[in-house]
Every structure is written in C-alpha cells, then in structure tokens.
Amino acid sequence: xxxxxxxxxxxxxxxxxxxxxxxxxxxxxxxxxxxxxxxxxxxxxxxxxxxxxxxxxx
Amino acid sequence: xxxxxxxxxxxxxxxxxxxxxxxxxxxxxxxxxxxxxxxxxxxxxxxxxxxxxxxxxxxxxxxxxxxxxxxxxxxxxxxxxxxxxxxxxxxxxxxxxxxxxxxxxxxxxxxxxxxxxxxxxxxxxxxxxxxxxxxxxxxxxxxxxxxx
Numbered sequence: 001x002x003x004x005x006x007x008x009x010x011x012x013x014x015x016x017x018x019x020x021x022x023x024x025x026x027x028x029x030x031x032x033x034x035x036x037x038x039x040x041x042x043x044x045x046x047x048x049x050x051x052x053x054x055x056x057x058x
Numbered sequence: 059x060x061x062x063x064x065x066x067x068x069x070x071x072x073x074x075x076x077x078x079x080x081x082x083x084x085x086x087x088x089x090x091x092x093x094x095x096x097x098x099x100x101x102x103x104x105x106x107x108x109x110x111x112x113x114x115x116x117x118x119x120x121x122x123x124x125x126x127x128x129x130x131x132x133x134x135x136x137x138x139x140x141x142x143x144x145x146x147x148x149x150x151x152x153x154x155x156x157x158x159x160x161x162x163x164x165x166x167x168x169x170x171x172x173x174x175x176x177x178x179x180x181x182x183x184x185x186x187x188x189x190x191x192x193x194x195x196x197x198x199x200x201x202x203x204x205x206x
Contacts, residue, residue: 017173019081020149023098027120027155031085035160035168039115042163046108048115053076053104 067166069177073114074164077183077191078102079147081172082162084120097170098122099180101135101154106161114164121152133157133194135187147181156194 074080082100099121106115125136130153137143138151162168169178183191 016149017175019097019172022096023084023121023152024123025086026124026126027084027122027158029158032120032158032160034085035083035162039160039162039168042165042167043115043161046111046113048106048108048161050104051107052073053102053117 069171069179070114070165072177073105073107074102074116074179075182076102076104077188079121079180079182080116080118080178081170081175081180082118082120082178083168083170097172099148099152099154100169101183103159105164115161116164117159117161119154119156119159121148121154123150123152125151125153130155132197135183135191135194137187142184142187145181145184146187156191156198 079099079101081097083095084098084100086094086096100118101121103117103119106117107113108115119135125138127136127138130136134156135154136151137146137148137154143149143151171178172180
C-alpha cells in the first residue's frame with residue numbers, strides 16, 4: 001500500500017495513524033522535567049490564569 | 059523553519075478543553091544528542107491563558123501504553139476497555155500518569171497533529187473517567203495530607 005493511500009485512509013477515519021501506537025515507554029520524571037525546562041522561558045513571558053478547569057491537589 | 063512560524067498553525071488559536079486528549083511531543087531520550095521527540099497522547103487537566111498575550115497553555119498528563127495495572131490503577135487513569143478506546147480516540151489501552159504533570163504552551167513546539175489530522179485534538183475523556191480522575195485526585199490529596 002502506498003504512503004499516499006495510507007495517509008488518505010487515516011484522514012478518512014480508516015487506518016489509524018502510526019503515532020496512535022508508538023508510545024510504549026514509561027513517563028519518566030526526567031523527560032517531563034526536560035519539557036518543563038523548554039517551556040519555562042515561554043511561560044515566563046506572561047502571567048497565566050486558569051480559564052478551564054482548576055488546579056487540583058496532587 | 060523558525061519557531062514563531064511553526065506556532066502560526068491554525069489550531070494554535072483554538073485551545074483544547076479540559077479533559078481533551080491531545081497529541082503532545084514527548085522526549086523519548088533526554089540525552090541532548092538524541093532529542094527524539096515523538097507524539098504521544100496527553101490528557102489536558104486545565105487550560106490557561108496569558109493575561110497580556112492571550113496565548114494559551116495547558117497542564118498535561120502524558121499517556122503511556124505501559125499500563126502497570128497492579129501498581130498504578132489506584133494512582134493513574136487507565137483506559138483499557140475495548141468499548142471505550144474508540145470513544146476517546148485512542149487505539150491502544152493507555153495509562154495517563156498523574157505523577158508527572160507539566161504546563162506547556164499550546165504551540166506547535168509542544169503539540170502536533172497525528173498524520174492526516176488537522177489539529178492535535180484526538181478525543182475527550184468520558185464522564186466515567188472524569189469521575190475517576192476526581193476520585194484519584196481526592197485520594198492523592200488525602201494521602202498527602204496524612205503524610206504532612
């Protein structure tokens with residue numbers, strides 16, 4: 001099956017995209033921390049308020 | 059392509075809703091020489107907006123196919139019923155890890171679209187799992203209070 005046909009089938013709700021299956025690894029603190037570090041300089045540029053949902057206890 | 063250009067995706071102006079499931083970039087390797095960002099499902103726990111810029115951000119819990127049912131069913135949201143998966147937009151049983159939650163800007167640097175999809179939104183949590191989330195967070199809060 002050609003790549004183009006696969007993409008069309010996925011878009012039409014046929015075959016699921018490959019990304020739908022490829023997340024076997026565990027969620028690690030190190031990986032999440034790496035994302036937080038990348039996000040920090042962007043988030044620091046503004047003051048963010050919750051507009052949908054509240055920050056629950058953890 | 060510059061990040062400012064990447065962030066001008068049409069969906070970037072439309073934030074997800076709380077309890078939406080979205081495709082998030084997650085580092086499969088933390089080593090700098092192997093950045094390895096891959097899309098995986100993430101559960102939006104709250105949506106934030108910048109007071110000055112109007113930009114959106116989300117608190118996200120990441121999904122994994124590593125269910126760890128015996129160890130984590132009392133701590134995380136685990137979606138595994140075959141009937142529920144398509145309703146949530148998922149194709150495999152998934153555990154959303156509530157231990158590691160992070161706030162991310164709603165931008166193409168952190169969220170992406172599955173092949174053939176116009177937005178990062180995959181689906182939304184069903185009411186039964188929203189109730190489970192509330193229960194889990196209550197238990198977590200209760201456990202934290204007992205420890206302190």
